[in-house]
Amino acid sequence: MAPRLKLFIPLALFGVLALLLARGLQLDPKELPSALIDRPLPNFSLPALESGDMLTNATVTGEVALFNVWATWCITCRVEHPYLEKLAAAGVPIYGINYKDDSSAARRWLAELGNPYRANIVDAEGTLGLDLGVYGAPETYLVDGAGIVRYRHVGEVNDRIWESTLGPLYRQLAGGESGS
Amino acid sequence: MIPEIGHFALILALCLAVTLAVVPLWGAWRRNLGAMALAPSLAVGVLVFSVIAFACLATAFLQDDFSVRVVAANSNSLLPPIYKFSALWGNHEGSLLLWVTILAGWMAAVATFSQQLPTVVLARVLAVMGIIAVGFLSFSLLTSNPFERLLPSTPADGNDLNPLLQDPGLIIHPPLLYMGYVGFSVAFAFAIAALLGGRLDAAWARWSRPWTNVAWAFLSAGIMLGSWWAYYELGWGGWWFWDPVENASFMPWLAGTALLHSLAVTEKRGLFKSWTVLLAIFAFSLSLLGTFLVRSGVLTSVHAFATDPARGLFILVFLALVVGGSLGLYAMRAPTVTSRIGFAWLSRETLLLFNNLVFTVATLTVLFGTLFPLVMDAFELGKYSVGPPYFNAIFVPLMALLMPVMGIGPLSRWKQDSAARWRAELLLPGLAAVACGLLLPLFGQGYNLWVALAVTLAAWLVLGLARDLHNRIRSAPSIARGLRRLPASYWGMQLAHFGFAACVVGAVAVTQYSIEHDLKMAPGDSETLAGYRFEFLGLARVEGPNYLAQEARFAVTRNGRPVARLAAQKRRYLASGSVMTEAAIDDGLFRDLYVAMGEPVGSGGAWAIRLHYKPMVRWLWLGALFMAIGGLTTVADRRYRRHRAPARAPGGREAAHGTPA
Numbered sequence A: 001m002a003p004r005l006k007l008f009i010p011l012a013l014f015g016v017l018a019l020l021l022a023r024g025l026q027l028d029p030k031e032l033p034s035a036l037i038d039r040p041l042p043n044f045s046l047p048a049l050e051s052g053d054m055l056t057n058a059t060v061t062g063e064v065a066l067f068n069v070w071a072t073w074c075i076t077c078r079v080e081h082p083y084l085e086k087l088a089a090a091g092v093p094i095y096g097i098n099y100k101d102d103s104s105a106a107r108r109w110l111a112e113l114g115n116p117y118r119a120n121i122v123d124a125e126g127t128l129g130l131d132l133g134v135y136g137a138p139e140t141y142l143v144d145g146a147g148i149v150r151y152r153h154v155g156e157v158n159d160r161i162w163e164s165t166l167g168p169l170y171r172q173l174a175g176g177e178s179g180s
Numbered sequence B: 001m002i003p004e005i006g007h008f009a010l011i012l013a014l015c016l017a018v019t020l021a022v023v024p025l026w027g028a029w030r031r032n033l034g035a036m037a038l039a040p041s042l043a044v045g046v047l048v049f050s051v052i053a054f055a056c057l058a059t060a061f062l063q064d065d066f067s068v069r070v071v072a073a074n075s076n077s078l079l080p081p082i083y084k085f086s087a088l089w090g091n092h093e094g095s096l097l098l099w100v101t102i103l104a105g106w107m108a109a110v111a112t113f114s115q116q117l118p119t120v121v122l123a124r125v126l127a128v129m130g131i132i133a134v135g136f137l138s139f140s141l142l143t144s145n146p147f148e149r150l151l152p153s154t155p156a157d158g159n160d161l162n163p164l165l166q167d168p169g170l171i172i173h174p175p176l177l178y179m180g181y182v183g184f185s186v187a188f189a190f191a192i193a194a195l196l197g198g199r200l201d202a203a204w205a206r207w208s209r210p211w212t213n214v215a216w217a218f219l220s221a222g223i224m225l226g227s228w229w230a231y232y233e234l235g236w237g238g239w240w241f242w243d244p245v246e247n248a249s250f251m252p253w254l255a256g257t258a259l260l261h262s263l264a265v266t267e268k269r270g271l272f273k274s275w276t277v278l279l280a281i282f283a284f285s286l287s288l289l290g291t292f293l294v295r296s297g298v299l300t301s302v303h304a305f306a307t308d309p310a311r312g313l314f315i316l317v318f319l320a321l322v323v324g325g326s327l328g329l330y331a332m333r334a335p336t337v338t339s340r341i342g343f344a345w346l347s348r349e350t351l352l353l354f355n356n357l358v359f360t361v362a363t364l365t366v367l368f369g370t371l372f373p374l375v376m377d378a379f380e381l382g383k384y385s386v387g388p389p390y391f392n393a394i395f396v397p398l399m400a401l402l403m404p405v406m407g408i409g410p411l412s413r414w415k416q417d418s419a420a421r422w423r424a425e426l427l428l429p430g431l432a433a434v435a436c437g438l439l440l441p442l443f444g445q446g447y448n449l450w451v452a453l454a455v456t457l458a459a460w461l462v463l464g465l466a467r468d469l470h471n472r473i474r475s476a477p478s479i480a481r482g483l484r485r486l487p488a489s490y491w492g493m494q495l496a497h498f499g500f501a502a503c504v505v506g507a508v509a510v511t512q513y514s515i516e517h518d519l520k521m522a523p524g525d526s527e528t529l530a531g532y533r534f535e536f537l538g539l540a541r542v543e544g545p546n547y548l549a550q551e552a553r554f555a556v557t558r559n560g561r562p563v564a565r566l567a568a569q570k571r572r573y574l575a576s577g578s579v580m581t582e583a584a585i586d587d588g589l590f591r592d593l594y595v596a597m598g599e600p601v602g603s604g605g606a607w608a609i610r611l612h613y614k615p616m617v618r619w620l621w622l623g624a625l626f627m628a629i630g631g632l633t634t635v636a637d638r639r640y641r642r643h644r645a646p647a648r649a650p651g652g653r654e655a656a657h658g659t660p661a
Helices: A009-026 A075-089 A103-113 A127-132 A159-179 B002-030 B033-062 B069-074 B081-089 B092-113 B119-143 B168-197 B202-233 B244-269 B273-296 B309-333 B348-378 B388-411 B419-443 B449-473 B479-485 B488-513 B617-636
Strands: A045-047 A054-056 A065-070 A094-099 A120-123 A139-143 A149-154 B515-521 B526-529 B532-543 B547-558 B561-573 B579-582 B584-586 B591-600 B607-615
Touching (some): A009 B273, A075 A159, B002 B119, B069 B092, B081 B168, B092 B119, B119 B168, B168 B309, B244 B273, B388 B488, B532 B591
Antiparallel strands (some): B532 B547, B547 B561
């Protein structure tokens, strides 16, 4: 290769990178490609973090609730945590799915930061996460009283997300149930 | 009124920057001395108006002007004044204004301190920086105006600054980091100016070096502060997370480290010219890329501020123009002739080449890890996140490869060296380093192979440095006179390399030897950890300016003797209602003791308490501090305060300057 031509290699590589970044701009990293919407929560039988009892679909469904996928290795989860506490204090039932985590670290985390969860499902192997299609933490699923997944939010739940999407849906589902 | 003045000043700064980007470049092309001579004044002008804009926004924050949107969203009347000020850069718009102001500061500094440069070179350098300023000023004005008003519906009070950011470390972390990021624009501008002028020589490298070193020093200090902040504020004792935003600052640092070593070769030996130019472009491009990644929302991160696709598109287009343009220029203008200056396999050139190889591979590794989730997403191969295991698996071996070579570096000779000489010089340091590695870890928490390896390599570095120092002052009449005779740049190298060794020891020791206990403690309880007895004295209620806190007080004793009193807090911030854990830390050169409060457990005042013993964690930040001080020290070197070059002759011709060694 001619020496001059070689000098174009960095430019060419940058061109590829720029195209990639342009594509990245059109993607929403928090977009939900979930196939589970309007389908039942996958079957599972996993221990509870606090008590060690086995939890199954039956024990955690029955009312409209949030299922929050979290882990102690997830920095965003730490940011999200206070908001979940707020929601829990406002009476929103939240179940935790402690995803691919060390259980003792997770118990410490709850002891230290507070526990907004009704119960925590220990998903150390990530099997439930696999069935749900989790690709990272935090993620939050809105599940209705019949155990049907209604919505999935990827990333942190905060005031903006709650007020714009999750909250209205939650109130609609919860309201519909108490009305019927 | 004040915000409008700020807005107007920012517009004026943009107008001046546009002039700076166009007129001196035209002047350099047409050899018009008047047009070229405008550059320094224009650069100072951009600084003046950026500072006015910055001061106006700062005033709005300090006076609680909640009619300004960013103030309302990020400040609160209860916030202590110092945090009102630092809230200015705790958000996208304000931090961009800080970015622009710092860039203008660097431009004005180049205009002031580089008077000895040939006019045409100075004109080109400042014009290139002017182009960058145009990009960022228009980004600020068009997509993220910090002076936007909320009229007439002005809120009564602000939303408050994120409590995580209400911290002394975060007051200076962003400015330092930006000083580093933006500082690489100087090396970049010098490289582009050299490509435009067609002269890549030792003089160019000499001019770039002090600027590169200072930028690198600021970036080191900024990264250090960020890590320190994460350690005590996030509350679980970690110090590096390989988060995309951390990586965004780390990549320019790695590329910058390669650049400043490569510049040394180019200055002293006139070698690696094209490579050095490429690294200069690379380092600043990574700063821009970091800005893009953080500001566009392409990657999610805890540090990311509000994201907006329009902003992302703007930065991407700007990135494409600046980086694409400079790489295009590089492809057209970089010299292709093979250098006639040769060097032997065993020589300082080879060792520095190895340094460049390691740091380039490290940069690309981090770049790849950071962009991997994006690549997979773009090709619809699924969503991924890349975590510490990947980075550690590559980084630890790379550093382990680097350090043996780094120990030889300072002792090596340019052009041609011999293995026999290295053996003679380094046999003693080598044996002593192995002895240190065998013996020192015995004083830690049990013998640990990783620590032994780290201590051996660090001792090898430090003893190599000591040997070199000894060699250099051996011929002097007295030690003091010998030490005084050594140039500042040599001291800078000593300090920075020493700092690196300290960092490595700190990182490995704290990773291997940390102890943490989580337990339920009631007032009166005590717990012993690594020989330290922590006694829970009691709880107190504390009122802060904008929060209420529960405080757990501890007395720490060792063998019955008092060591420290620690007061950890659990704070509830009034405006946002968020709860923060404020760890209490007793710091020491050889160990930190760390207490954090969890939740109240049961009745009777018992709490879940986390106790940490963190050996040598300070070495990490002290090491980084040494590196930063080393980088700054090099600037004091005599050869950067040279007499004025004779090139300020009429016509501004690029007269010959300096000769390659």
